[in-house]
Amino acid sequence: MTMGKRGPAPKPTQLRVLHGERPYRINSNEPQPAPGLPAPPAELDEAGRRIWDFVVTELDAMGLAQRPDIHQLHPYVEEVRLHTQVSVLVSKAGPLIKDRDNELRTNPAVRIQRGRTDHARVRKGVRAHSGRAGVTGDTEGRRGLRVTPAQLGRARARSEPPHERA
Structure with missing residues (x-):
């Protein structure tokens, strides 16, 4: 049996510094x-x-694009590209096509398009891709909140726990 995570996600270090967290806890x-x-x-x-x-430019403008994100961005870009291609096919041929027997049937591209826009699947995919891209609450530290070297240096200088200070 597996158990879920306990408690809230830890606060990112940059937010701890900005919020004035006790230095020894940073x-x-x-x-x-x-x-x-x-x-x-x-x-x-x-x-x-x-x-x-486009995606990397937008993420960079928000201060969220970082090199390790390549593995999250690549599947996202592939999904968007495939959905765009299928949507173009559906708009050209229509949602119904005639088969070999001259009977109307659903365009196979519509099935692919629906599969790509299934709400539960989209929510799961967006959550998976956005979590690392800094869009969820547990990654707020990447949302343009920049800690200056001076702020971080002051926090590091005071980072000893009070009971260990001389």
């Missing part, structure tokens, strides 16, 4: 991602590359 050794934007995967086609560039 993790001064938290790993930081390498600077720079995520590079598009080589296997993206031209349409995927346009979507990638």
Whole structure:
């Protein structure tokens, strides 16, 4: 039997600093991602590359794009690209097509489109992709809240617990 997570998600270090958390409770050794934007995967086609560039530009404008996000962004871009292609097919051919017997039937692209827009699936996918992209509450520290080196330095300087200070 598995159990769920207990309690609220921990507050990001940058928010702890900004909110004036006790200095000894701030993790001064938290790993930081390498600077720079995520590079598009080589296997993206031209349409995927346009979507990638748009998404990364928007995330960067919000201060959310980071290099480790490549593995979350790639499946998201592929989903958007596929949904766009299928939507174009449905708009050209229509939701119904004639089969070999000249009978009307549902366009197979409609099934793919519905599968891509199934609300439960979309919510799950968006939650999976947005969690790492800094859109959920547990990653608020990445939402443009920048801790200056001076703020972090002051917090690190006071990071000893009170009972260990000389």
